[in-house]
Amino acid sequence: MKSILRSALLATALLGLSALPATAEDKPFIIVQSTTSTQNSGLYDHILPIFTEATGIEVRVVAVGTGQALKNAQNGDGDVLLVHAKPAEEKFVADGWGVERFDVMYNDFVIVGPKDDPAKVKETVGIGPALAAIMNATAPFASRGDDSGTHKKEVALWKTAGLDPSGASGTWYRETGSGMGATLNVAAGMGAYALTDRATWLKFANKGDLEIVYEGDPALFNQYGVILVNPERHSHVKAVEAQAFIDWLLSEAGQSAIASYTRNGSPLFTPNATSTRIKPAG
Amino acid sequence: MNFMALDQSAVIGQADKMKPAPRALPVRLSGVAYDVGGLRLIDGLGLTVAPRRRLALIGPNGAGKSLTLRLVQGLIRPTAGEICWGEHAAPPAHSVALVFQRPTLLRRSVLANIRHALAAYGAPRAGREDAAMELLEMAGLADLADRPARRLSGGEQQRLALVRALAAEPELLLLDEPTASLDPQATQAIEMLIEAAAARGTSVVLVTHDLGQVRRLADDVAFLHRGRVLEHGTADEFFDEPQTQEAADFVAGRLLL
Amino acid sequence: MAESPSALSEAFQLLISADPALTEIVLLSLQVSLTATLIAFALGAPLGALIAVSRFPGRGAVIAVLNALMGLPPVVVGLTVYILVSNAGALGPLRLIYTPTAMVIAQVLLVAPLIAALSRLTIEDMHEEYDELFRTLRLTRFAAIGTLLWDARFSLATVALAGFGRAIAEVGAVLIVGGNIAHVTRVMTTAIALETSKGELSMALGLGIILIAISVAVNAAVGVARASGRRMAAI
Numbered sequence: 001m002k003s004i005l006r007s008a009l010l011a012t013a014l015l016g017l018s019a020l021p022a023t024a025e026d027k028p029f030i031i032v033q034s035t036t037s038t039q040n041s042g043l044y045d046h047i048l049p050i051f052t053e054a055t056g057i058e059v060r061v062v063a064v065g066t067g068q069a070l071k072n073a074q075n076g077d078g079d080v081l082l083v084h085a086k087p088a089e090e091k092f093v094a095d096g097w098g099v100e101r102f103d104v105m106y107n108d109f110v111i112v113g114p115k116d117d118p119a120k121v122k123e124t125v126g127i128g129p130a131l132a133a134i135m136n137a138t139a140p141f142a143s144r145g146d147d148s149g150t151h152k153k154e155v156a157l158w159k160t161a162g163l164d165p166s167g168a169s170g171t172w173y174r175e176t177g178s179g180m181g182a183t184l185n186v187a188a189g190m191g192a193y194a195l196t197d198r199a200t201w202l203k204f205a206n207k208g209d210l211e212i213v214y215e216g217d218p219a220l221f222n223q224y225g226v227i228l229v230n231p232e233r234h235s236h237v238k239a240v241e242a243q244a245f246i247d248w249l250l251s252e253a254g255q256s257a258i259a260s261y262t263r264n265g266s267p268l269f270t271p272n273a274t275s276t277r278i279k280p281a282g
Numbered sequence: 283m284n285f286m287a288l289d290q291s292a293v294i295g296q297a298d299k300m301k302p303a304p305r306a307l308p309v310r311l312s313g314v315a316y317d318v319g320g321l322r323l324i325d326g327l328g329l330t331v332a333p334r335r336r337l338a339l340i341g342p343n344g345a346g347k348s349l350t351l352r353l354v355q356g357l358i359r360p361t362a363g364e365i366c367w368g369e370h371a372a373p374p375a376h377s378v379a380l381v382f383q384r385p386t387l388l389r390r391s392v393l394a395n396i397r398h399a400l401a402a403y404g405a406p407r408a409g410r411e412d413a414a415m416e417l418l419e420m421a422g423l424a425d426l427a428d429r430p431a432r433r434l435s436g437g438e439q440q441r442l443a444l445v446r447a448l449a450a451e452p453e454l455l456l457l458d459e460p461t462a463s464l465d466p467q468a469t470q471a472i473e474m475l476i477e478a479a480a481a482r483g484t485s486v487v488l489v490t491h492d493l494g495q496v497r498r499l500a501d502d503v504a505f506l507h508r509g510r511v512l513e514h515g516t517a518d519e520f521f522d523e524p525q526t527q528e529a530a531d532f533v534a535g536r537l538l539l
Numbered sequence: 540m541a542e543s544p545s546a547l548s549e550a551f552q553l554l555i556s557a558d559p560a561l562t563e564i565v566l567l568s569l570q571v572s573l574t575a576t577l578i579a580f581a582l583g584a585p586l587g588a589l590i591a592v593s594r595f596p597g598r599g600a601v602i603a604v605l606n607a608l609m610g611l612p613p614v615v616v617g618l619t620v621y622i623l624v625s626n627a628g629a630l631g632p633l634r635l636i637y638t639p640t641a642m643v644i645a646q647v648l649l650v651a652p653l654i655a656a657l658s659r660l661t662i663e664d665m666h667e668e669y670d671e672l673f674r675t676l677r678l679t680r681f682a683a684i685g686t687l688l689w690d691a692r693f694s695l696a697t698v699a700l701a702g703f704g705r706a707i708a709e710v711g712a713v714l715i716v717g718g719n720i721a722h723v724t725r726v727m728t729t730a731i732a733l734e735t736s737k738g739e740l741s742m743a744l745g746l747g748i749i750l751i752a753i754s755v756a757v758n759a760a761v762g763v764a765r766a767s768g769r770r771m772a773a774i
Binding site for chain 3: 178205
Binding site: 355357375376379380382385386388389390398399401402403447 | 668669671672674675676677678682686689690691
């Protein structure tokens with residue numbers, strides 16, 4: 001009886017393991033290292049089925065901060081990188097981890113804050129004065145603080161404005177160290193201002209008392225780029241399938257799929273691929 | 283009760299099957315001492331357990347009877363002195379069985395308890411089930427084979443522990459107050475099992491406070507007091523002519539202080 | 540909280556609609572955590588029993604470390620497993636990153652110390668009671684461990700449940716090594732984290748309610764099996 005039970009346990013464990021859809025290569029798939037903002041916006045749920053339908057290639061998205069996405073891709077834990085931090089992306093390619101970077105689409109960042117706008121951000125013109133108003137009012141501001149694309153952007157904006165909020169960290173300047181959604185939850189919970197990409201904001205369901213208090217400065221432009229992880233660095237990269245995905249994103253079909261993703265009639269991302277990739281000979 | 287209708291042929295059959303085991307008898311203890319926490323509980327104990335004899339170890343509480351049993355079983359090693367089992371310095375495997383006053387039964391069925399012991403004694407897997415049932419029948423527990431062992435009555439538990447010990451076909455069976463706090467019927471059942479084992483040639487050492495039981499079961503008596511053997515002889519001699527005042531007092535039922 | 544009533548109705552609607560996406564997530568959660576618990580039990584319980592019956596120098600330290608490992612932070616386990624199974628890691632060639640297998644490995648590491656520590660505690664008490672019997676039976680250590688594991692089976696079932704509870708409830712490890720990939724490695728907890736980050740708090744809470752319900756159901760199932768088994772074995 002004992003041994004029967006033992007073997008039953010063992011069999012269950014083995015069955016459980018073998019039944020797991022592990023690395024079985026029955027259907028080709030690629031892994032895309034991407035950002036929480038794109039996933040939280042719902043874009044992938046919209047465009048990926050179209051691509052898979054057309055090519056039979058499954059796309060598995062790992063959504064983390066841009067910093068971690070870059071690091072994961074560098075470890076070879078992905079075939080494609082789709083993020084929004086142009087300088088870091090260019091360095092990634094320059095260091096040989098990626099093959100080439102292409103513009104895919106953009107949206108823009110906005111500043112959200114409480115409706116009653118205690119820092120009077122709505123009355124300011126230009127992103128610099130807007131940030132200065134928050135700082136001067138020592139109104140709570142929720143920063144990503146996670147080395148993500150959005151965080152890198154925010155840090156750059158403060159710097160351009162000649163301001164340094166880092167000394168106030170822990171007082172009015174709150175670094176959440178989490179994803180976009182989690183940071184917006186914090187902002188909604190404590191009535192703080194926050195920098196977010198528009199797509200995430202439009203899809204975000206827990207807006208609470210928050211609304212857009214500043215938008216439109218050209219400096220808030222948010223460009224997304226796509227990179228093939230260098231197969232010369234990581235031989236297991238599925239270069240053919242990954243390249244097919246990148247080509248599709250940059251193609252007419254991919255670009256119109258991005259454009260067709262809307263919320264209340266307005267698109268969340270604007271496709272802006274400048275050129276389709278020219279395939280190297282051979 | 284079916285254990286009274288002991289199947290003699292089965293018993294003899296079992297004796298015939300007994301393999302030529304290494305001889306553990308006689309067990310000789312000489313000058314044995316045993317300390318617990320700096321306290322000498324056994325001191326200069328000398329005793330011989332002879333083959334095919336039934337020896338009762340008696341004496342007041344704290345005389346060292348239970349410790350002596352554990353020493354004879356080899357569970358504990360003496361602090362000083364010497365014990366030898368026949369020609370051996372340690373008891374040959376499974377030649378000496380010990381039944382505790384409050385036996386530990388496994389959390390399984392009655393039958394599974396015996397099967398477990400048979401496995402421990404190296405009985406071949408194929409014959410275990412039959413051998414176990416045979417032992418349970420001997421104990422009158424066959425009908426309770428599938429019952430949880432720990433749900434048995436005190437007497438039934440003691441009988442189970444006794445046949446579990448006999449499963450090893452030991453040369454020497456050690457019993458620590460096997461019938462303490464049992465009613466007369468249960469006591470009789472145990473005594474019959476002990477007598478049956480003795481009839482098969484198993485030597486018995488019995489610790490008991492029941493002098494009636496000593497008269498019924500024992501060939502020899504060793505009287506222990508304060509970690510020493512004060513008297514050692516046949517049961518008749520002991521009861522008729524105790525050599526020491528302590529033994530005389532004990533037999534007469536007076537308190538030994 | 541305004542979310543609470545809508546979360547309940549969200550949970551209810553999810554359940555009655557038998558949403559295939561939800562079913563998939565629930566099944567994967569159960570599969571990963573049950574597999575991990577079984578493997579962790581197969582490793583942890585004998586290890587706990589071995590420590591319980593053994594006396595060796597440094598035993599106290601081993602037990603202290605084991606007890607401390609019960610509280611191993613899932614994120615640390617996740618990170619460690621990530622470093623191992625990442626394609627740049629030692630087990631990289633096995634291509635385990637972002638697979639349910641990687642999640643199972645992480646949860647095994649998370650749960651096995653808990654099971655070992657609790658088994659050690661349970662078995663040690665029982666061994667104290669059985670020790671003299673074992674010595675009169677001259678059981679080998681291996682046989683003694685087998686006997687103890689079997690006789691402690693009902694207590695060990697509770698130990699396994701504690702392990703399962705820890706596995707099914709953790710998010711830190713599976714998120715890192717699984718990647719929360721839709722239809723591949725998304726389980727209840729990572730789905731809850733995702734819905735929270737989308738600000739869909741009712742949905743997140745609804746999933747949470749279902750997760751709790753599953754845990755209760757598994758516990759109840761084992762509890763019933765245990766009670767009836769115990770009645771039969773009667774301990």
